[in-house]
Amino acid sequence: MPDLTRFTQVPTPSPELASYHYNLGVRHFSQGNFAQAALSYLQAGTINPEDPDIFFNLALTMKKMGYLEEAKGYYEKVLSLTPDDTDTHYNLGVLLKEMAAPELAISSFAKVIALDPCYLSAHKYLAGLYQQMGRKDQALASYRKVLELSPASESAQHMLEAQEGKTTSTCPLGYARELFDQFSGHFDDAMLTRLACTIPAQLRLVMDEHAGETFFAHGLDMGCGTGLSGVAFKDCVAHFTGIDLSGKMLAKAREKEVYTALDENDILSFLDNTAETFDFFLAADVFIYLADLTPVFGLIRKKARSHASFLFSTEICAADYCLQTTGRYAQAESYINALADNCDFKVYCRHRVNLRKEKNKWIKGNLFLLTA
Numbered sequence: 001m002p003d004l005t006r007f008t009q010v011p012t013p014s015p016e017l018a019s020y021h022y023n024l025g026v027r028h029f030s031q032g033n034f035a036q037a038a039l040s041y042l043q044a045g046t047i048n049p050e051d052p053d054i055f056f057n058l059a060l061t062m063k064k065m066g067y068l069e070e071a072k073g074y075y076e077k078v079l080s081l082t083p084d085d086t087d088t089h090y091n092l093g094v095l096l097k098e099m100a101a102p103e104l105a106i107s108s109f110a111k112v113i114a115l116d117p118c119y120l121s122a123h124k125y126l127a128g129l130y131q132q133m134g135r136k137d138q139a140l141a142s143y144r145k146v147l148e149l150s151p152a153s154e155s156a157q158h159m160l161e162a163q164e165g166k167t168t169s170t171c172p173l174g175y176a177r178e179l180f181d182q183f184s185g186h187f188d189d190a191m192l193t194r195l196a197c198t199i200p201a202q203l204r205l206v207m208d209e210h211a212g213e214t215f216f217a218h219g220l221d222m223g224c225g226t227g228l229s230g231v232a233f234k235d236c237v238a239h240f241t242g243i244d245l246s247g248k249m250l251a252k253a254r255e256k257e258v259y260t261a262l263d264e265n266d267i268l269s270f271l272d273n274t275a276e277t278f279d280f281f282l283a284a285d286v287f288i289y290l291a292d293l294t295p296v297f298g299l300i301r302k303k304a305r306s307h308a309s310f311l312f313s314t315e316i317c318a319a320d321y322c323l324q325t326t327g328r329y330a331q332a333e334s335y336i337n338a339l340a341d342n343c344d345f346k347v348y349c350r351h352r353v354n355l356r357k358e359k360n361k362w363i364k365g366n367l368f369l370l371t372a
Helices: 015-030 034-047 054-066 068-081 085-098 104-113 120-132 134-148 154-161 175-196 200-213 230-238 247-256 268-271 293-303 334-344
Strands: 216-222 238-245 261-264 277-281 304-313 321-323 330-333 346-359 361-371
Touching: 015 034, 034 054, 054 085, 068 085, 085 104, 085 120, 104 120, 120 134, 120 154, 134 154, 154 175, 154 261, 175 247, 175 293, 175 361, 200 230, 200 304, 200 330, 200 346, 200 361, 216 304, 230 238, 230 277, 238 247, 247 261, 268 293, 293 304, 293 334, 304 330, 304 346, 330 334, 334 346, 334 361
Parallel strands: 216 238, 216 277, 238 261, 277 304
Antiparallel strands: 304 361, 321 330, 346 361
């Protein structure tokens, strides 16, 4: 928490003085000086403890600084002053979701909708929370409500189809872009810490075990994200191109300085339009957003140099491919083997591994190394 010891005297109550400190807090916040903003809001709140706007901004500021419990307390303070404020209930719900308190988050979003039945973002959060908790009927109802309010929502349509047990050939590009734009700020921490995902490192072990001291002239990371996969392979690829749908993810990848080129694009469009060829193709945790891999395998084969390596991960299903309730796709080993044979790839090796954790359980998957 910020050091508040310099506030040793309570200022004389004055609405004008409270407004001064409030506006100072707004200026500090806009400049990214969050500690100073918090101090200004605290001073304003001391002078005028009945102004909900002060404590709402103070909650936002505390959240920015990572003081989530304090932020929660200030949102609750706002609600004690204005119990029917929808935006405060909504922001508290978002905060509680981040604090891994899904039931409390659901309660907050339900209060938002009770006050404003057309509050779209609250319905979106409720749908996602119900889906994650396995409450299928409620998830279905929430996704349908999102589509009623926003018929063009690709994300809601995709997740509704997933809950209904339908399988599409690929997820909508808008869904994937929106997902990873939202995820970009905490992607690395979530994958490495909360989900215990080490797919890039495991793929590198497969490469080292089966291909030895291989060095590639031109590699393509198909869905590079923030560059975690690039980091795992940067020392064995001379010219490394990364592609991703999310501009925000690419911005994070650029900071790692592991790629010689980055392109905001989808895999099929990039492969269909590039004149370049590659001797290394990497898809780490990428094919979970594609069901039918026939088009991408065919294009990779066309862009593959002689003796190229193709390294990727998949989640597992019983036959062919399917859309899971998580919104991710899975592919059967027999399906991959048939595709490889049809596209004249040799399946050099296949490993069954733990991909990531979900609800404290390991998601099983396959790692494949194919050669041209």
